[in-house]
Amino acid sequence: MLSSFNTHPDWIAVFGALGRYSFVGGSAVGRLHSREHRGREDSLLVRSKGDWLCVAVADGVGNAPKGVWGSALAVSAFTDRALFHLPYSCTRKVRRVSTKGTFEKNSVSFSPIPGWCEVGVLSFFQEGEAEEGEIPPWETVQEYLFEAGEYTHRVLQDFAQREGRDPQDFATTLLCCLFHVAEEKGVFFHIGDGALLGVRKDGKSVLISVQEGRDTGEVEVLTQPDWRDFCRAGTFDFRKDHLSAFMLMTDGLADDCLYGPPEDITDRFALDILREVRATSSREAAARRLVFWLGTYTLPGSFDDRTLVVVYR
């Protein structure tokens, strides 16, 4: 009898579309975890509600014994709560967007109980007839995200208590972006490292959110008691900022593309990723290529899990 199994695969790819926006992403185990047979500790999740696209990536802290649970719980609980507050707000005819490949077969619940599986994309909920509501002011959406942060922090604490463990055993970073595809505006919540990167139409990249002002070797996590002092939130405007894409990534990749030399590495990286994704015949193929690349490129000193989600028009 199969009594337990790893439901957090070493590689996972996600892809889909909402309105005029497409997304492709992937998460791959790092060299070190792979060699030590520890599995991937990053998690990612893409969800939606009406015109809201919600993307979350998290990095379970490697020295925390249950970092993988931390990151998986964080992306699930946070996106669940963030979307819960939002009105449906759909400006177009509702249609189901398929999530092909293995993802369709996955079932999901929001508690890490036996049978819990990581899914890259959750099927869109509230399909069909739904009550529409106005988009709340953006400041209010930001408040929803802080509240989702509070909720997720509690979920992690409660889970740790149930397991008889220290909450820091589930230490995780979290970067989540709520993007309204009709308004073309986004709101983000971010604690810890990793980055939210915008790519402008002129080819220049812009760091929308990145951990700054901390010495190398320090990272803040959602499980720490003073997490509120370190989380960041903000908005971005896809049209006004002249963006053509934005990307969410964990530090395993951010460390390899945000720092030089060369000086213009971030611009070059972002343009290369976009070019490769757009040049691929389908979103599914692009996601497969992306996760293959994430899981196989080698750089000296780059050992960590790597996660990237690209949202583009």
Added chain:
Amino acid sequence: MEERIEMDVALSQGLRRLPVYLLLDTSGSMAGAPIQALQEGVALFKREVENDTFARETVWVSVITFGKEVENLTRGLVPIDQLTLPPLEAGGYTPLGQALRLLIESLDRDVKKAVPGGEKGDWKPLVFILTDGKPTDDWRTPREELLKRRERKVLNVITVGCGPDIDEATLREIAIGPSFKMDSDAASFSAFFRWVSQTVRTVSKTLSRPQGQGEGSPMSIPMPPDVLQYIP
């Protein structure tokens, strides 16, 4: 036509290093077998770190000796495979203060800070101080500076006293971070450097998760060998 799977994406050419500093006492009291054991210990450290895939890629070393002269033998940080030491000579007093000042100079000059959009910074430096006697110069001022950095969690320091001339009170006074005491025989030096190698290799694996080096959750160091007695 089948689509190619590979992607052509530019990535950073920078390297995030793990700086490791060895501050080694070469005062007169180390003459004879201890200085020989010290030399062999450094060679052992190099071999063991080089044999680890992850450590080999990230560990850069600086060796500062303090005795008759106070010298940074490596002139800053060098990759582990380029670590070569001249024959060590024992002599003079124990100018720990000067060695600590040299360490601070190198930390300020050689350890890089991360700047998003700029250079990839280094990981938190790891410093091992090995001494066999009471310091003979002003060591309190540079120690205070290093303690501040340690409190800011930008530095990890382990202090080890060796031999019969160092008592626990002295060790506690000079210690920056966890401190240990050991004998000054060849077996103790060998065990010490093997443990230093293991610590460096362990830290090099946890540094992708920097909290592994933080104060909140203790630096991931392997259990010290029996020859090292922890001084609370």
